[in-house]
Amino acid sequence: MIGHIPTPGSTDGSRAWFERARRSLAGGISSSARLTSTGPRPYPLYIASGSGARIRDVDGNEYIDYLAGYGSAVLGHAPEALTKALSPVLHGGTMFGTCNTAEVELAELIVESVPCAELVRFANSGSEAVQGAVRAARGHTGRTKILKFEGHYHGWSDVLAVSNRPGADEAGPDDRPHPVPHSPGIPDGVVADVVVCPWNDPQALRAVLDAHRGEIAAAICEPIVANNACTMPVPGFLETLRQECTDRGIVLVFDEICTGFRTVPGGAQSLFGVVPDLATYSKALGGGLPIAAFAGRREVMESLADGRVKHGGTYNANPLCATAALETLRELGRPEVTGHIEATGRRIMETIRRAAHDRGIPCLVQGVGAMFQVVFTDRTAPTTRYRDLLDADTARYAAFRHELFERGIHTNAYGMACWFVSAAVTSDELAATCDAVERSFDALSR
Numbered sequence: 001m002i003g004h005i006p007t008p009g010s011t012d013g014s015r016a017w018f019e020r021a022r023r024s025l026a027g028g029i030s031s032s033a034r035l036t037s038t039g040p041r042p043y044p045l046y047i048a049s050g051s052g053a054r055i056r057d058v059d060g061n062e063y064i065d066y067l068a069g070y071g072s073a074v075l076g077h078a079p080e081a082l083t084k085a086l087s088p089v090l091h092g093g094t095m096f097g098t099c100n101t102a103e104v105e106l107a108e109l110i111v112e113s114v115p116c117a118e119l120v121r122f123a124n125s126g127s128e129a130v131q132g133a134v135r136a137a138r139g140h141t142g143r144t145k146i147l148k149f150e151g152h153y154h155g156w157s158d159v160l161a162v163s164n165r166p167g168a169d170e171a172g173p174d175d176r177p178h179p180v181p182h183s184p185g186i187p188d189g190v191v192a193d194v195v196v197c198p199w200n201d202p203q204a205l206r207a208v209l210d211a212h213r214g215e216i217a218a219a220i221c222e223p224i225v226a227n228n229a230c231t232m233p234v235p236g237f238l239e240t241l242r243q244e245c246t247d248r249g250i251v252l253v254f255d256e257i258c259t260g261f262r263t264v265p266g267g268a269q270s271l272f273g274v275v276p277d278l279a280t281y282s283k284a285l286g287g288g289l290p291i292a293a294f295a296g297r298r299e300v301m302e303s304l305a306d307g308r309v310k311h312g313g314t315y316n317a318n319p320l321c322a323t324a325a326l327e328t329l330r331e332l333g334r335p336e337v338t339g340h341i342e343a344t345g346r347r348i349m350e351t352i353r354r355a356a357h358d359r360g361i362p363c364l365v366q367g368v369g370a371m372f373q374v375v376f377t378d379r380t381a382p383t384t385r386y387r388d389l390l391d392a393d394t395a396r397y398a399a400f401r402h403e404l405f406e407r408g409i410h411t412n413a414y415g416m417a418c419w420f421v422s423a424a425v426t427s428d429e430l431a432a433t434c435d436a437v438e439r440s441f442d443a444l445s446r
């Protein structure tokens with residue numbers, strides 16, 4: 001049973017906290033993505049607590065949560081396995097700045113489960129892990145440029161905050177996109193070192209690689225583009241990318257910050273059977289605590305191992321976060337856990353497809369059970385690249401999201417992002433979610 005179903009006006013406590021926050025926090029928020037998290041209401045939701053698949057806001061409203069900490073609360077909120085394991089760490093000291101045994105066991109587990117991982121390094125956020133992978137690739141190859149795909153997101157730091165979400169007027173030709181900085185404050189020199197390519201287009205990929213022969217240190221991608229409404233790789237594209245990188249001495253990096261550990265323990269590289277040279281992780285890795293990793297082939301990671309390439313971080317793999325990650329990966333290593341996540345998500349995807357179809361509302365539902373998104377569009381084929389999403393009906397997405405919210409279902413506010421399914425969703429919560437989906441489509445079709 002969903003507890004209190006929120007009604008308009010019942011989030012006044014969140015509104016008051018936001019007004020107060022704006023007096024001391026820049027913009028009232030701690031991350032640019034948080035402002036619109038209540039959909040049409042111009043203030044974010046303030047969450048007081050969570051347990052299992054549910055969260056409770058400061059007004060006492062309860063929601064079934066498919067934002068799930070942007071995918072990090074993969075076991076649900078305050079899962080027993082984590083709270084039990086973390087309590088002794090909290091009492092025994094959380095931060096010594098030296099080595100600890102949990103980080104060793106955690107690295108061993110990653111090496112065991114991830115095909116490309118021979119050596120691992122830990123960091124605190126996805127952006128840091130991406131920075132580490134790029135540094136390792138540059139150090140290893142002695143080259144500077146990085147190839148990324150238009151619309152793929154690799155964090156907020158300068159190094160790759162380019163062409164995340166360019167406007168149609170600034171993005172350049174379809175097959176040779178311009179690199180567009182994501183924000184003022186990113187130096188021209190950084191942007192000039194980023195080569196941008198359309199996703200899922202082998203011909204354009206080869207042309208871009210030819211144009212930068214011998215210059216590219218790494219090619220990085222989101223194998224399932226979580227930040228482009230879960231656009232999937234077309235059959236054969238990852239294999240082509242792998243082959244081209246091998247032939248040209250380019251380090252292939254899979255950004256598995258969204259796909260890692262939540263799809264299957266080996267992540268997207270196991271799912272698709274294509275093994276990169278390096279991969280980056282965060283989100284599901286920590287089960288809700290801030291930890292990240294980059295891992296990969298010994299040959300590339302060796303430059304860090306022998307100290308030539310520098311990587312640091314006061315809080316890297318601190319005992320609290322390393323323990324949380326170790327427990328989370330142990331849980332996710334049980335096939336029934338990822339199996340439950342996948343089956344739950346597939347059922348919601350199917351319900352959305354059928355509900356939309358029955359009411360004559362055109363939309364695509366794409367991704368995998370663990371992470372998926374709904375795109376309101378007249379297109380009948382799945383999106384294959386960023387520009388396919390530019391004509392999506394974002395107002396309808398916002399309306400759908402709002403109807404769900406009013407029925408106690410909390411999802412990502414951004415139509416370009418995705419739903420994340422946690423292992424904690426019970427069969428009653430799944431049924432309540434599917435019912436809310438049906439009723440939200442009723443509301444949309446009125």
Ligand SMILES: Cc1ncc(COP(=O)(O)O)c(C=O)c1O
Pocket residue numbers: 070125126127128130153154155156222226227255256257258282
């Ligand atoms: C694919 C991907 N890479 C990198 C990042 C950056 O991670 P963080 O926000 O932890 O810095 C994100 C964050 O959403 C992401 O989705």
